[in-house]
Amino acid sequence: EAGVTQFPSHSVIEKGQTVTLRCDPISGHDNLYWYRRVMGKEIKFLLHFVKESKQDESGMPNNRFLAERTGGTYSTLKVQPAELEDSGVYFCASSQSGTDDGYTFGSGTRLTVV
Amino acid sequence: AQSVAQPEDQVNVAEGNPLTVKCTYSVSGNPYLFWYVQYPNRGLQFLLKYITGDNLVKGSYGFEAEFNKSQTSFHLKKPSALVSDSALYFCAVSVYTGGFKTIFGAGTRLFVKA
Numbered sequence: 001e002a003g004v005t006q007f008p009s010h011s012v013i014e015k016g017q018t019v020t021l022r023c024d025p026i027s028g029h030d031n032l033y034w035y036r037r038v039m040g041k042e043i044k045f046l047l048h049f050v051k052e053s054k055q056d057e058s059g060m061p062n063n064r065f066l067a068e069r070t071g072g073t074y075s076t077l078k079v080q081p082a083e084l085e086d087s088g089v090y091f092c093a094s095s096q097s098g099t100d101d102g103y104t105f106g107s108g109t110r111l112t113v114v
Numbered sequence: 115a116q117s118v119a120q121p122e123d124q125v126n127v128a129e130g131n132p133l134t135v136k137c138t139y140s141v142s143g144n145p146y147l148f149w150y151v152q153y154p155n156r157g158l159q160f161l162l163k164y165i166t167g168d169n170l171v172k173g174s175y176g177f178e179a180e181f182n183k184s185q186t187s188f189h190l191k192k193p194s195a196l197v198s199d200s201a202l203y204f205c206a207v208s209v210y211t212g213g214f215k216t217i218f219g220a221g222t223r224l225f226v227k228a
Contacts, residue, residue: 003157004157006157033216035218037221040123040220041220042118042217042218042219042220042221043158043204043206043218043221044218045215045216045217048215056215091157091158093158102148102150102160102163103158103160103216104157104160105150105157105158105159106157107155107156107157108157
């Protein structure tokens with residue numbers, strides 16, 4: 001089966017610009033998660049979708065971040081306007097049951113804001 | 115606050131020697147515990163998990179981990195390291211806070227020298 005796919009793999013943008021990250025989960029996985037790892041630090045939870053609904057968005061840093069999952073398939077994470085501290089690797093993960101079978105992660109999008 | 119600690123940024127071992135990557139956690143309730151591995155330019159891969167039962171769990175690539183409730187630890191081990199084991203390892207804990215949420219440690223980089 002195809003894994004979790006993230007696009008783009010790398011993005012370099014200027015402060016103030018907009019960037020949209022995309023995640024295609026494994027087909028049939030209702031649970032989709034966004035995480036972020038800032039350089040050398042822990043991977044931090046951003047939000048969790050169950051199908052098209054936001055189950056938990058407590059990790060979203062501020063209102064410059066907007067996540068959507070139209071139709072319960074792929075998800076996008078938009079950062080607008082981007083700030084320097086938004087730089088990091090953004091991981092998407094999906095799972096079928098939600099927790100106890102582990103997640104399948106994408107390879108991440110490395111975002112650099114200059 | 116709920117947290118996961120990986121006290122070592124880096125672990126160096128010689129090929130053929132046993133390896134241990136440490137993880138301790140601080141959460142309320144009964145946690146689900148996981149180890150993930152990230153190889154260069156790849157997403158995180160699930161290695162193993164502890165949900166309940168035998169404290170010693172075995173996972174992929176010959177890795178195992180021991181759950182120690184009194185010490186709140188879940189150290190990752192392998193009897194004989196391979197150069198190909200060199201990667202970034204993340205410990206993670208899933209907790210229920212009205213919905214399951216997974217908390218990651220900061221990661222430990224493992225270098226196995228030939």
